[in-house]
Each structure stands twice: as C-alpha cells, then as structure tokens.
Amino acid sequence: MSHSLSQPARRTASSRHGLFAAVCLAALALAGCQSRGGGIGDITGSIGQAPTQPRSQAEWASESSKWGKRYEANQKDRNAAFYYARALRAQRQHAQALAILQNAVLTFGDDKEMLGAYGRSLADNGRLKEADEVLGRAHSPERPDWRILSAQGTVADQLGEHPRAQQLYETALKLAPGEPTIMSNLGLSLALSRHLPEAERVLREAASSNRSDARVRQNLVLVLGLQGRFTEAEELARQDQSPAEAAATVAYLKRSVSQPNSWDMLKSGGRNKPAPAKQAAPLQQGASQG
Structure with a gap:
C-alpha cells in the first residue's frame, strides 16, 4: 500500500483508505450497536441493575478503572469480567478485552451474554470464523436475540457472505422492527452487494428514526x-x-470512487482506522448496539 512513500505521503494514502474503512464500517463495527465505544457490535444487556453505558472516553476510562480493580481482586467475578472487558473494548484495547473474555467463558460457558461479548471481541481482533461460531452459540432459536443476530450479520459481511448477512438482519428486524442500527447494518450490506438504490432506501428510513445517530447518517453519506x-x-x-x-469528506469520496479499486476498498473493512476530520462517536453494532 505504501511502497517507499515518505511519511506525509503514507499518511495521505492511509487517510484516503481510512475514510472508506471508517465510514463504510460505521454500522458494521457496531453490529447494530448501541455502544458508543467502538469495536464489532456492542456488549449490551445486563445482569441485575447494570449501569447505563457511558458515552465519553473519559467515562469509559473511569469505568475501566473501577471494574479493573474489582476484576484484579477476583477474576471469577462475572460482572467484573464482563464490564471491565466492555470498557476496554470501548477504548479499543481489543487484545486485553479478548484475554479477559476468553478466561471468563471458561467459567461462564453457559452465559449467553458472556458468549455474545466474547464473540464480538473475537471479531474485534479479526478472528471472524471463530466469532461467527461463538455468536451462533450466544442465543438459541427458542430465545433469539436481535443484537446477536445483527452482530452475526456484521461478521458475515466481513467474511464476504452478504446474502447470509442480509438474512440475519432481516431476522433481527422481525424481532426489533424499525431498529435503526439493524437497518443501518442492512443498508451497508446492500451497498457492499452493490444494490445502491435499495441501500439508500433502507438507510434513509433508518436515518429518519428518532433513535438513529450520526453513524447512520455517515453510512448514508457514503452511499450517496x-x-x-x-x-x-x-x-x-x-x-x-x-x-x-464535510467538504473534505466529500472531496475524499470523489477521489475514492474514481479509483478502479474503490469497491475493494469498501470491502476491505476497518483494517486502517484513521478517520477524516472529526468523526461522530464510533459504531458495534454491532453493533452488534448489537
């Protein structure tokens, strides 16, 4: 990608690739995400009276410190492991979050919520096939979870299995009709399949919801x-x-779509993370919100 580019040239090339990665996977990285932390999908749900998820990085850092101390005191503490890993994922400390969740599922292997968090964390770390398998065990046909289905969809999309991903999103929408995070993921999947008018329709519907946020609009900007x-x-x-x-974002889009490999860039996912200018809070969806 860079060959023997100078530092400024490398930054420019990375930036060009980065907007597609950051914008096109805004929803996929959230998997229908309600989490504002980042990573594949969110880690939603709660045991007992779980605290409302923080929004700012400072709040996530505070959560990380609080739950980290509790986890260090007792690594068998289910909630400490779960919420500490959630805070770490929100701060993009994906390898550390995965290590905690990998250990936790050894003790709490029947805990569907923990399995869901583990599956999303595997996806954060690029272990997509494993993530797909674990997420498939994180709920059951008798008790389906739309957030997990949306997270599974984002993983399927990253594996290039767009028809399967779209089926998963459609199933999730039957459980949560009109949920904008699922629809945003579906819209992006349709874009990846080059069904742009349908992608636009779905994303416009998602953006019209009073529950949508900037990440949905970012995906619509991309499709436009x-x-x-x-x-x-x-x-x-x-x-x-x-x-x-906004002008810089669109100027980048103009340059990108004029490139012969623009669709390869779109499908390449979030491997290069630099974002343009000031982005809205990163999406998992996931998430996987979901």
Whole structure:
C-alpha cells in the first residue's frame, strides 16, 4: 500500500483508505450497536441493575478503572469480567478485552451474554470464523436475540457472505422492527452487494428514526457518494461535521470512487482506522448496539 512513500505521503494514502474503512464500517463495527465505544457490535444487556453505558472516553476510562480493580481482586467475578472487558473494548484495547473474555467463558460457558461479548471481541481482533461460531452459540432459536443476530450479520459481511448477512438482519428486524442500527447494518450490506438504490432506501428510513445517530447518517453519506450524488452527500455530512470537514469528506469520496479499486476498498473493512476530520462517536453494532 505504501511502497517507499515518505511519511506525509503514507499518511495521505492511509487517510484516503481510512475514510472508506471508517465510514463504510460505521454500522458494521457496531453490529447494530448501541455502544458508543467502538469495536464489532456492542456488549449490551445486563445482569441485575447494570449501569447505563457511558458515552465519553473519559467515562469509559473511569469505568475501566473501577471494574479493573474489582476484576484484579477476583477474576471469577462475572460482572467484573464482563464490564471491565466492555470498557476496554470501548477504548479499543481489543487484545486485553479478548484475554479477559476468553478466561471468563471458561467459567461462564453457559452465559449467553458472556458468549455474545466474547464473540464480538473475537471479531474485534479479526478472528471472524471463530466469532461467527461463538455468536451462533450466544442465543438459541427458542430465545433469539436481535443484537446477536445483527452482530452475526456484521461478521458475515466481513467474511464476504452478504446474502447470509442480509438474512440475519432481516431476522433481527422481525424481532426489533424499525431498529435503526439493524437497518443501518442492512443498508451497508446492500451497498457492499452493490444494490445502491435499495441501500439508500433502507438507510434513509433508518436515518429518519428518532433513535438513529450520526453513524447512520455517515453510512448514508457514503452511499450517496458511491452514486455520485456529492452535493446531497455534503449537505447531509454537514449535520454532523463543520462545513470544512464535510467538504473534505466529500472531496475524499470523489477521489475514492474514481479509483478502479474503490469497491475493494469498501470491502476491505476497518483494517486502517484513521478517520477524516472529526468523526461522530464510533459504531458495534454491532453493533452488534448489537
């Protein structure tokens, strides 16, 4: 990707690749995500009276410190492991979160919520086949979980299995009709399948929900850009970015879609994470919210 580029040139190349990665996987990285932390899907659900999920990085750091101390005191403490790993994932400390969850599932192997968190963490770390298998065990046909289904969809999309991913999202929508995070993931999956008008329709419906957020709009900006509708894309981007940032985002999209490998870039996923200007809080969906 970089050959023998200078440092500034490497940064520019990475930035060009990064917007597609960051914007196109905004939903996939959240898996229908309600978590504002980042990573594949969120770690939702609770045991007892779980605290509301923090939003800012400072709040996540505080959560990490609190639950980390409790976990160090007793690594068999189920909630300590679960919420400490959640805070670590939100801060993109994916390897450390995975180590904690890997250990936790040895003790709490029948805990569906823990399995769901473990599956998302595996996906965060690029272990997609393992993530797919674990997420499949994180709920049952008798008690399906739309968040897990959405997380499974994001993993299937990253494996290039877009028809299966779309089936998973459609099943999740039967359990949670109109859920914008699922619809955002579905819209992005349709875009990855090059069904752009349908992707736009789904994303517009998701964006119209009063429960949607900037990440849904970011995906719609991408789909508009892929269709060459840059004026509309820039107007929408301005809802969450300054005029200068929105213009830079759209200028990047123009350059990217003119490249012969633009669809390969779209499908490459979030391996290069640099984001343009000031992004809204990162999506898992997941998430997998879900």
